Amino acid sequence: MSSILVFGDSNSHGTMPLPRLGALDRYAPDVRWPTVMAQILGADVVTEGHPGRTTVHDDPIDGAHKNGHAALPALLESHRPLDLVVVMLGTNDCKARFGLRGWDIAAGVGRLAQTIQASTAGPGGGPPDVFLVAPVPVEESGVLAEMFQGGPARSRAIAPALRAEAERLRCGFFDAGRICAVDPVDGVHLTAEGHGALGRAMAEAVRAHLQEGTGC
Template sequence: MILVFGDSNSHGTPAIRRRGDVARFPEGTPWPDVMADLLGGRVIVEGQPGRTTVHDDPVEGAHKNGLTVLPALLESHRPVEMVLIMLGTNDCKARFGLRGWDIAAGIGRLAEVILASNAGPAGAPPDVMLIAPVPIEEAGVLAEMYQGGPARSRAIAPALRAEAKRLGCGFLDAGRHASVDPVDGIHLTAEAHAALGRAAAEAVRNRRG
């Protein structure tokens, strides 16, 4: 079984045109569903809109902190063969003031929690794949919230690649396969979800050997 630990782009949120929109693509469209269809196995998706890596959100709430909830999710879903982490987009919000390296380090902290757990088969830790999120743009109703975010988001992938190597995790750069919807500069189109799902399935197959 694979566990996808992510944010709104794993949840399947389409581009937001008005603040407060809570729409979701239909089942089968989000990239984890596409990946699951190609792999033919069970995929559990824990994608929470607004989720950060390791930070309480002073505006949206402390429950957005991925580090806080991760141990409980590992216990509730074990045994898990592999955990795919795709986070970092929400860390690019201007209010956090983070650099790409800081964001990658937060993702690495999540990976360390997984690798120290007994949530895998036979009480071993699950394997981990780190997915650098698709680079963002300042656009639409979210532009001010993510002011300066494009540069931060583009710095995540190289730093996260180094984190994956340090920790012995798999790595996938989502930005090589998909781009954001220009409507809001943050979320993926249905076509981007399909492309990312195919790339993730191939990466998992390669990781499994």
């Protein structure tokens, strides 16, 4: 049985679309895409989805603890040995406060991949394999519209840049935006149907990647 870590943000956590700021509703475990993927694969999947998590940036408003790069080493050690780490981050980097381009965001994900590659969190003390997922593009709508002003353009630029980064680092790659879209209620989070579609597509993509045996 493969051991997989999903390292992500609120869309891996299962946060429901926000009707108002501060809402904390979460989909049931069997609805969330990592659980759907796990059930199809028959794999041991640990989900580390932290709402608000960025790739490599301290958030000046929500706090330094949102920095994914700072959290990653401890999580790798906590859950080893891991066969695969799936990274789906970049949505929160699209917030207007960071002023990043799609290329910058992809480079942040690449930095996370390199940290995983340099770790001893895989079988036998080697590194785990890495699979990079471009997040679903955001929209300027609902209660998060102002926070993500300019986000649609930024988020749509992530996938091509991240594909190139995955090729450079010899990682798996998947574009979640080909499978589902955000809920217009807040323009950031997935519907229950979107979680199901993404979980099924990810199961197929991860299975193919593991069968190919192409590691980072």
